[in-house]
Amino acid sequence: MAGGHAGSGSGGVLALLNDTRYRGIIAQIALIIALVALGWWLVHNTIENLRSANIASGFDFLDRRSGFEISQLPIIFSSESSYGRALLIGILNTLIVSAAGVVLATILGFLVGIGRLSTNYIIRGLSTVYVETFRNIPPLLVIMFWYFGVLAVLPRPAGAIALPFGSFLSNRGLQTPTALFQTGAWATGVALLAGIGAAVLLAWYARKRQLATGQRMKVLWPSVGLIVGLPVVVFILTGLPVEFEYPTATRFNLQGGFQIKPEFLALFLALSVYTGSFIAEIVRAGILSVSHGQTEAASAVGLRRGQILRHVVVPQAFRVIIPPLTSQYLNLTKNSSLGLAVGYPDLVAVGSTVLNQTGQSVEVVAIWMVVYLTISLTVSTFMNWFNRRVKLVER
Known part of the structure; x- marks a missing residue:
């Protein structure tokens, strides 16, 4: 048993x-x-x-005096500020260049991706050359090209290139007018937010009405009126509460205005141009994934080529475009750390300085990991939400 x-x-x-x-x-x-x-x-x-090694662990060092300066300052900072504030400056600089790069890279990518499919030989050829060139160059070399090959050879501030709207371009960056808001300017900002909210509600109502009745409601110009016209009217009624400080050229330098430093410009342009080449191929693949039957049917009912692209092809292509587009946004954000090569004070550059002064390597690397992980999860969450919003719903 x-x-x-x-x-x-x-x-x-x-x-x-x-x-x-x-x-x-x-x-x-x-x-x-x-x-x-x-x-x-x-x-x-x-x-x-x-x-x-007699190295104290922990994050107490974040409250200690930093003792160094940072060139690109989105908020107030001095050598008397703490290491924690210095790292905050690095995080903000990373977010600023990444957000600006995502916007320009997306615009470039969509334009070039559509251009790759153009029937015009010149447009198609130029788009192909752009994609095949920048996709095969390491991003660090693209950054070096913009910084040392373009911005560094610009004239000095004394002979800066005059641009429209009182701006100047020199080897010290782009000097633009800066707005000085007066009392009452807050009303224009409130009007802008209200206009955006009203435009969103109008688009929601138009979509709901179209699904219920099949009638398409025009929302473009009413939305423009709400987002642009309403703030302009409020701005005028409140007495134009803003003044502009224009940069002025002196004998040796440019004074006044707002300066966009060459380190930011080089990193911003390089990341945008490099990532835009990959986005262009993603857009081209997404458009080609839409069957020819869809375009032929749209053409048969009298839609023009632009309307077919805007109303038929691109909405269906989004289901193919968005997932790899998310990866490119994350790659651009992480590639911003290459700004260390040209002295752009992003999170990695500022963190490296803090690490060298304090020896808190584990803590600084942990901060890097947490920040980049948070950014990646935030971008992924937003893009997944957007993907669900634009995906096709079969009936």
């Missing part, structure tokens, strides 16, 4: 092992245990090494 029980027990174990579902669960449990053990070993080993 005992032998029979033992045999049935071993047979039950073999049956569980032969079941792919239970075998997968056992493998996952074993993997989790191994990862936890590896993580514990790494943390323990790191703590022991820091202790043996």
Whole structure:
């Protein structure tokens, strides 16, 4: 009887092992245990090494005086400010150049991607040359090209190139007028937000009405009136509460206005042009994924080429475009760390300075990881939401 029980027990174990579902669960449990053990070993080993090197761990260093200056300042900062504020400057600079790069790269990518499919030989050829050139050059070289090959050879501030609207371009960057808002300017900002909200509600109502009745309601010009016209009217009624400080050329320099430094320009243009070449191919692939039957049907009902592209092709192409487009946005954000090569004070550059002064390598690297992970998850969440909003709903 005992032998029979033992045999049935071993047979039950073999049956569980032969079941792919239970075998997968056992493998996952074993993997989790191994990862936890590896993580514990790494943390323990790191703590022991820091202790043996007499390096204090923790984030108390963030409150200490930084003692260095930063060239690109979105908020107030001085050498008397803390390391924590310095890292905040780096995070803001990373977000600024990444957001600006995403906007320009998206515009370039969509224009060039559509241009690659143009029936005009010149447009198609120029678009192809742009894509094939910048896709095959490392982004660091593109940054160096803009910084040393373009911006560095511009004239000095004394001989700066005069641009429209009182702006100047020199080897020290772009000097533009800056707006000085007066009392009452807040009303224009409130009107702008109200106009955007009203335009969103109008678009929602128009879509709901179209789904219910099939009648298409024009929302473009009413939305323009709400977003642009309403703030302009409020701006005029409040007495034009803004003054502009224009840059002026002196004998050796440019004074006044707002300066966009060459480090930012080089990184911004390089990331935009480089990422735009990849987005162009994504857009081209998305458009080609739409069957010719769709375009032929749209043409048969009298739609022009631009209308077909805007109302038929692009909405269907989005389901192919958005997933890889998200990856390109994340790549652009991470590539912003290459600005260290030209002295742009992003998160990595500022963090490297903090690391060298404090020796808190583990903490600084942990901050890098958390910030980039947060940015990546935020962008991915937004793009997934947008993908759900624009995807085709079959009836």
